[in-house]
Amino acid sequence: xxxxxxxxxxxxxxxxxxxxxxxxxxxxxxxxxxxxxxxxxxxxxxxxxxxxxxxxxxxxxxxxxxxxxxxxxxxxxxxxxxxxxxxxxxxxxxxxxxxxxxxxxxxxxxxxxxxxxxxxxxxxxxxxxxxxxxxxxxxxxxxxxxxxxxxxxxxxxxxxxxxxxxxxxxxxxxxxxxxxxxxxxxxxxxxxxxxxxxxxxxxxxxxxxxxxxxxxxxxxxxxxxxxxxxxxxxxxxxxxxxxxxxxxxxxxxxxxxxxxxxxxxxxxxxxxxxxxxxxxxxxxxxxxxxxxxxxxxxxxxxxxxxxxxxxxxxxxxxxxxxxxxxxxxxxxxxxxxxxxxxxxxxxxxxxxxxxxxxxxxxxxxxxxxxxxxxxxxxxxxxxxxxxxxxxxxxxxxxxxxxxxxxxxxxxxxxxxxxxxxxxxxxxxxxxxxxxxxxxxxxxxxxxxxxxxxxxxxxxxxxxxxxxxxxxxxxxxxxxxxxxxxxxxxxxxxxxxxxxxxxxxxxxxxxxxxxxxxxxxxxxxxxxxxxxxxxxxxxxxxxxxxxxxxxxxxxxxxxxx
Amino acid sequence: xxxxxxxxxxxxxxxxxxxxxxxxxxxxxxxxxxxxxxxxxxxxxxxxxxxxxxxxxxxxxxxxxxxxxxxxxxxxxxxxxxxxxxxxxxxxxxxxxxxxxxxxxxxxxxxxxxxxxxxxxxxxxxxxxxxxxxxxxxxxxxxxxxxxxxxxxxxxxxxxxxxxxxxxxxxxxxxxxxxxxxxxxxxxxxxxxxxxxxxxxxxxxxxxxxxxxxxxxxxxxxxxxxxxxxxxxxxxxxxxxxxxxxxxxxxxx
Ligand SMILES: Nc1ncnc2c1ncn2[C@@H]1O[C@H](COP(=O)(O)OP(=O)(O)OP(=O)(O)O)[C@@H](O)[C@H]1O
Ligand SMILES: [Mg+2]
Numbered sequence: 001x002x003x004x005x006x007x008x009x010x011x012x013x014x015x016x017x018x019x020x021x022x023x024x025x026x027x028x029x030x031x032x033x034x035x036x037x038x039x040x041x042x043x044x045x046x047x048x049x050x051x052x053x054x055x056x057x058x059x060x061x062x063x064x065x066x067x068x069x070x071x072x073x074x075x076x077x078x079x080x081x082x083x084x085x086x087x088x089x090x091x092x093x094x095x096x097x098x099x100x101x102x103x104x105x106x107x108x109x110x111x112x113x114x115x116x117x118x119x120x121x122x123x124x125x126x127x128x129x130x131x132x133x134x135x136x137x138x139x140x141x142x143x144x145x146x147x148x149x150x151x152x153x154x155x156x157x158x159x160x161x162x163x164x165x166x167x168x169x170x171x172x173x174x175x176x177x178x179x180x181x182x183x184x185x186x187x188x189x190x191x192x193x194x195x196x197x198x199x200x201x202x203x204x205x206x207x208x209x210x211x212x213x214x215x216x217x218x219x220x221x222x223x224x225x226x227x228x229x230x231x232x233x234x235x236x237x238x239x240x241x242x243x244x245x246x247x248x249x250x251x252x253x254x255x256x257x258x259x260x261x262x263x264x265x266x267x268x269x270x271x272x273x274x275x276x277x278x279x280x281x282x283x284x285x286x287x288x289x290x291x292x293x294x295x296x297x298x299x300x301x302x303x304x305x306x307x308x309x310x311x312x313x314x315x316x317x318x319x320x321x322x323x324x325x326x327x328x329x330x331x332x333x334x335x336x337x338x339x340x341x342x343x344x345x346x347x348x349x350x351x352x353x354x355x356x357x358x359x360x361x362x363x364x365x366x367x368x369x370x371x372x373x374x375x376x377x378x379x380x381x382x383x384x385x386x387x388x389x390x391x392x393x394x395x396x397x398x399x400x401x402x403x404x405x406x407x408x409x410x411x412x413x414x415x416x417x418x419x420x421x422x423x424x425x426x427x428x429x430x431x432x433x434x435x436x437x438x439x440x441x442x443x444x445x446x447x448x449x450x451x452x453x454x455x456x457x458x459x460x461x462x463x464x465x466x467x468x469x470x471x472x473x474x475x476x477x478x479x480x481x482x483x484x485x486x487x488x489x490x491x492x493x494x495x496x497x498x499x500x501x502x503x504x505x506x507x508x509x510x511x512x513x514x515x516x517x518x519x520x521x522x523x524x525x526x527x528x529x530x531x532x533x534x535x536x537x538x539x540x541x542x543x544x545x546x547x548x549x550x551x552x553x554x555x556x557x558x559x560x
Numbered sequence: 561x562x563x564x565x566x567x568x569x570x571x572x573x574x575x576x577x578x579x580x581x582x583x584x585x586x587x588x589x590x591x592x593x594x595x596x597x598x599x600x601x602x603x604x605x606x607x608x609x610x611x612x613x614x615x616x617x618x619x620x621x622x623x624x625x626x627x628x629x630x631x632x633x634x635x636x637x638x639x640x641x642x643x644x645x646x647x648x649x650x651x652x653x654x655x656x657x658x659x660x661x662x663x664x665x666x667x668x669x670x671x672x673x674x675x676x677x678x679x680x681x682x683x684x685x686x687x688x689x690x691x692x693x694x695x696x697x698x699x700x701x702x703x704x705x706x707x708x709x710x711x712x713x714x715x716x717x718x719x720x721x722x723x724x725x726x727x728x729x730x731x732x733x734x735x736x737x738x739x740x741x742x743x744x745x746x747x748x749x750x751x752x753x754x755x756x757x758x759x760x761x762x763x764x765x766x767x768x769x770x771x772x773x774x775x776x777x778x779x780x781x782x783x784x785x786x787x788x789x790x791x792x793x794x795x796x797x798x799x800x801x802x803x804x805x806x807x808x809x810x811x812x813x
Contacts, residue, residue, distance in 0.1 A: 300689075314654065316668050322663065334650065411607070414612045417633075419632060559572045
């Protein structure tokens with residue numbers, strides 16, 4: 001049992017990269033600062049989700065209260081939790097099915113298969129439970145505020161929130177284990193990452209649509225209740241078919257009756273039972289499916305094919321092109337980098353577009369909007385287009401993680417007769433490619449939304465390019481100054497890299513300031529171009545030689 | 561020609577000197593073996609020589625050029641096989657070799673010829689179209705050796721090059737080393753394989769705790785210790801002795 005506990009601890013640590021938080025005593029001031037930064041970002045995300053949860057719950061409550069059916073709130077919210085948790089749980093279970101070679105080490109140890117699966121189950125469950133609890137607490141708080149239910153109501157709610165994620169997660173593994181056992185081509189980190197990435201994207205869009213459509217009706221209780229009423233038969237049918245949600249709802253409706261105790265106990269047995277039974281049933285197959293994960297496909301070429309292949313590949317290139325080419329390959333061949341980097345340029349506009357389409361009617365109906373649309377003609381839309389383009393352009397995290405991502409190659413690179421200034425310049429060029437792409441996408445999208453003319457779009461595009469390039473250089477400088485080099489999992493270099501978080505937040509701040517300044521002071525087009533087009537470009541160009549000098553010195557000093 | 565002059569290095573965040581006032585000189589035409597227990601400072605010294613690490617004090621010279629003053633000129637005279645098998649894992653073998661050839665500015669004909677020659681010799685030509693991630697440890701080692709030979713460097717620096725090599729590849733490596741030295745080039749390598757060092761090296765340095773405890777030929781070592789025995793025995797005695805002496809900081813030179 002001791003081995004099981006430490007296995008759970010190991011998984012949880014590697015899931016959340018907790019180690020810096022765990023031994024607070026040993027931290028140096030710089031690390032404390034860094035952790036405060038992380039905590040701040042976490043808080044931002046939390047507030048964001050909190051806002052979302054509160055709005056959704058309020059919308060549901062108001063809609064139901066209009067019909068006098070507020071007791072159904074917990075039916076709807078349990079079902080929402082179940083669906084939400086199932087989707088997130090499925091993706092998390094899939095993306096953590098095989099953690100970067102960790103399983104290879106664990107499989108060697110004399111551990112019972114059920115321990116491996118159960119430990120992973122618990123680690124995934126812990127984040128599901130947190131989401132479920134947060135949602136349930138908001139539901140209970142809103143219901144509690146309006147209806148003042150009995151104390152036992154809260155007990156059943158808390159218990160239900162902990163139990164609800166279990167069956168969906170068990171179901172996820174019931175899908176995943178056979179799938180991984182049968183489909184050999186999926187037993188590969190690259191395939192898994194791509195699959196989860198696409199799935200995640202689709203779900204993000206789906207949830208966004210649902211939440212947006214709920215929230216766009218926030219102001220209109222009638223519409224909310226119509227929407228609720230339309231979906232009620234489905235909810236009730238779902239609760240009849242899906243016992244945990246139904247049982248929880250019933251227990252919370254009559255919290256002090258004996259039935260509530262029986263229903264909650266039944267729920268406990270049901271949820272725990274399915275989890276335990278699934279874990280034991282699947283453990284053997286799960287462990288077997290881990291064997292041979294991450295095999296590379298190797299095709300040997302025939303002698304003549306090889307000759308042609310070498311002839312094609314062995315071509316001389318200028319060094320700078322060789323370096324840029326290497327940067328592009330290194331990034332594109334790591335799905336984690338691809339999904340959290342350049343993919344953002346596609347993902348963000350998609351979400352923006354959905355938000356816009358969902359809110360469009362409400363937006364157009366709002367009398368204030370008329371003023372905004374009127375403003376759009378007078379340069380306001382152009383500023384927004386420039387800000388959106390610049391944000392997308394600088395949002396790929398390529399510059400902010402450029403050196404960190406290269407940790408494994410850096411020692412070998414340093415031994416080559418390469419100008420390190422050129423080496424870092426290649427990273428900048430790589431990032432600039434996506435600055436260009438992001439600026440085009442962002443400007444084009446906003447220009448289409450507000451039907452901006454070509455001249456204004458072009459102006460916006462130039463400003464976007466200039467500002468994004470400036471932000472990019474700053475981000476690269478940041479990652480040169482404090483690269484994250486001691487990682488074992490590429491996620492740490494990209495997703496969990498403070499530099500990319502700082503760069504994105506910094507870009508948001510700067511571009512926010514820009515938009516406010518440009519709109520508030522009603523700066524005319526020529527001046528805008530001068531201040532936010534020419535000036536950032538000149539500043540970047542002027543800074544470039546200083547950056548180069550700094551980078552060469554910094555790289556020479558790095559202990560590798 | 562390679563020269564380290566009173567080189568010292570303490571890693572950031574460490575309080576022990578990984579390399580402590582180390583000096584050695586390797587002339588053209590020499591095979592020079594670098595021996596010492598684990599953690600003695602071999603890799604650190606080689607990294608300083610190849611510009612991967614910056615020394616706290618002292619100089620590293622390659623054919624008369626100081627690595628820290630003119631790194632590009634110095635490094636273009638070195639071919640280096642590092643001890644890190646993780647590098648360049650995302651590239652295909654041929655892409656990696658082509659990258660190295662681009663960095664050293666080889667024309668298309670040279671790179672074709674050398675890649676074909678050396679990869680056939682080490683029997684990895686068939687695997688050149690595969691990704692490095694699919695390579696075994698020994699295959700990677702062979703590839704890194706091939707890459708280090710592409711610029712036909714005057715100075716060949718290898719960190720434990722025998723690791724993972726099969727007997728045929730090890731033999732090929734040793735004969736390339738000999739041939740290069742005979743044609744007036746410098747070979748500098750670290751190893752834990754005493755038999756290889758004993759038979760192959762013109763000169764040896766034994767290092768312990770960052771300091772040189774012996775420098776000279778195998779014959780000289782035997783004379784100094786007054787014993788006609790294997791390098792293995794002498795190495796064990798010497799490192800043992802210097803470990804005891806380390807307390808008063810003297811090196812046996
Ligand atoms: N990146 C590093 N950070 C801190 N200390 C290091 C680092 N690399 C090596 N050291 C320390 O420097 C000393 C010398 O290490 P080095 O790698 O040079 O030894 P070595 O002679 O190559 O050993 P081996 O035979 O095991 O390869 C050791 O004490 C080691 O702990
Ligand atoms: Mg070493």
